[in-house]
Amino acid sequence: MNFNKVLVAEDTDSNNFGVVTKLKSIGVHTIGQSQYCDDALLKIKKAQFDKQPYQLLISDLSFVNPHRKSKLKSGEALIKAAKKAQPDLKVVVFSVIDKRSTIQNLMEKQGVDGYVCKGLNGLKELENALNTLFIDQRFTCPVATAVLSQKNVLELSDYEQQLLRLLANGFKQSEISAHFKANGTNPNSIRSIEANVSKLRDTFDAKNSHQLVHMATSLGLI
Amino acid sequence: MNFNKVLVAEDTDSNNFGVVTKLKSIGVHTIGQSQYCDDALLKIKKAQFDKQPYQLLISDLSFVNPHRKSKLKSGEALIKAAKKAQPDLKVVVFSVIDKRSTIQNLMEKQGVDGYVCKGLNGLKELENALNTLFIDQRFTCPVATAVLSQKNVLELSDYEQQLLRLLANGFKQSEISAHFKANGTNPNSIRSIEANVSKLRDTFDAKNSHQLVHMATSLGLI
DNA sequence: TTTGACCTTGCGGAAATCCGCAGTATTGAA
């Protein structure tokens, strides 16, 4: 009782090899592997064409694609394309990323079936994920589950995120105001820009805007 | 002709398993593995005590140590302690980190024998490293070699780094000036603070100081 | 020694931000 055709998309060879070896040890017969997003998508389509489609995709999120004109530049793009090509394909994300927004987006909007954070027990949790997905249930590893259940975390609205991003990218308040007006975003007066930046300084407990930008950047929020 | 007793220190189990499996496949007989720094050091000392010391340590740099009062909090600390306990132990770093300053420090000041960046061919390069180290030569993988050979990279002086750090931490120019005067750092006039920040904006091609802080932070320079 | 390039420093003014105030608009509950 297990998946018997699985594709592993992961660029780092040590990780890739670790996952593939693990899958073999738990009895998965046919294991495809790919270190590039484009190649992974190709294998999925080829398997479909041969009437022997993959049942499960295990994918990392970040890929380096050196010297390749690749269309798919990230795991997210691969997953979206794969789901489009084969809607019944199950997908588990296997990534070091433990950011709430990333996990939430993938699980809720991208229709991913499982999320496992790489770490001390990542491989073991991957096995748990396979068992759970096989009986048509969704799975998040303990680390991901904990992150998702945290309430009142520093979470930015789209507006705040956009504001911070523009600020961090060197736009002055008057330019941000003009930009918001052009895009129909409100509030967009200079005074409101100021007020919102000031509120963000408070919530982050930052002494000034420089520190605010520093904190938001190092927390990976922008 | 190969090492026959090697210790792998790496917290992420998928990576750990990948490396260990690889080592087995190239004929290393005795392979120790450890997901915690303290545990790794213990194994090294134990093996020495038993008169069957490890010949080689393969270590990651970043470790998560949950729920453990661990003394060694990073790969750097482990390496330093291991070299102290067993000076003839050879050490290869196996890490995703490809920052010039990190590699340089480890290879030149910490006496590390090899540095391999995790990536597409990390495992293969690790095998190359083993072969090279076995004949008493030092090794850096192509990625690390390329990083080290780059000249004129954005590299900050201690002064610039300190300045950026203070700026990013919300100190205003007058406070930075006072701080520098108290510490005997020069230049320390407000005008020079301004001039140096301005120079940094130029080198980073930043529109203003907010963007400068953002760039320096996301590049991991501060 | 002289020269010239470069750095440091202080001053003053321009530019950008920060912040309180007051008027208006919006929203949600009574």
Added chain:
DNA sequence: TTCAATACTGCGGATTTCCGCAAGGTCAAA
């Protein structure tokens, strides 16, 4: 509908940063 709380906006002034200028200082080559 009315009321109160909250948000948005413009204005004016304080604070901070930004930048050019000029007066020294340092250092090395001629």
